Amino acid sequence: MMAVSDPLTYEKCALEDSECIIKQAQAALPSFVQGIPELGIKKLDKLHMDKITIDIPGIFSELTNVEIGGLSNAIIDDISINVPYKIMRISFNTDLNTECDYKLNGTLFGFPIFGNGKGHFSLKNLQIEMIIIFDIIKSDQGKDILDFKSYMYGADAIDGLHSHFENMYNGDKEKSDMYHELVNKNWRLIVTNYGRYFTPLVVKEMYEGVKTAMCSRNLEDLALYGKSEK
Structure with missing residues (x-):
């Protein structure tokens, strides 16, 4: 049983042992995405957002009471840490399912669109790749800790978008x-043009959770590092 204070691994791995890290992270994932309040990590599945607004020429859409599920079922393809270059790569895939209340008004592909009510949409086999830039610094106690600097990501709904909006x-x-x-037939155009108002919000919450979990502890407590490597 994983202790709450050790949210990412059941046992320690060397920082550059990707096979070990993937195995331990996959095992810890279902518990991790339920949130760890004592570390300030919010619940990621289902992830709640009060409002997402798309307001661009031609379209206004407001999603409220947004609930995003699916991260607990993610399959981790890669977690690799390049210590000399201070780069971490994370890659995973899942179906991301969203329920919300919606308001929509405008034109799409030249056609007028409008409605309001309950909405549901799924990004099928969503593949996300993240690169995290980090440093290793000294804590106030003189221990090495990770310091996440920035991240970038790419995402592709490999098996498409399926949406249904009532009313x-x-x-x-x-x-x-x-x-x-x-919309469902031309899903790639929809995701390319409007997904930037949605996916970055999800990825940011994921990044903040991983950052909090990993950067709040000494490296020697997280991994086989320093004296613990011997």
Whole structure:
């Protein structure tokens, strides 16, 4: 059983032993994404957001009471740490499912769109890759700790987007069916143009959780490091 104070691994791994780190992180993931309040790590599955707004020429959309699920089912493909270059790479895939209340008004591909009600959309087989730039610094107690500096990421919904919004066109089923066919068939265009208002928010919360978990502890307590390597 994993102790709450050790959220990422069940046993210590060398920093450059990717196989060991992936195995331990995968085992710890379901507990980790439920949040660790004593470390200030919020619940990541389901991740709650009060509001997401898309306000660009042609379209206004407001999502409220947003609940994002799926991170507990993520499959970790890679966690690799390059100590000399101070770079960490994380890669995983999952289906990301979102439920919300929505308001939508504007035009899409030249067609008028409007509606409000309950919404659901899923990013199928979403592949996320992150690069984290870090440093190793001394704590006030003279111990080595990680110091996350910045990150960048890429994401691709490999198996597409599926969305369903109730009460589109005030319940006009024919128009609603046409809208959903248009959006779900042209999902890559939708994700490319509008996903930047959604995916970065999820990735940021993930990054902050990992940062808090790893940077709040001495490296020798997290991994086989320094004297613990011997």
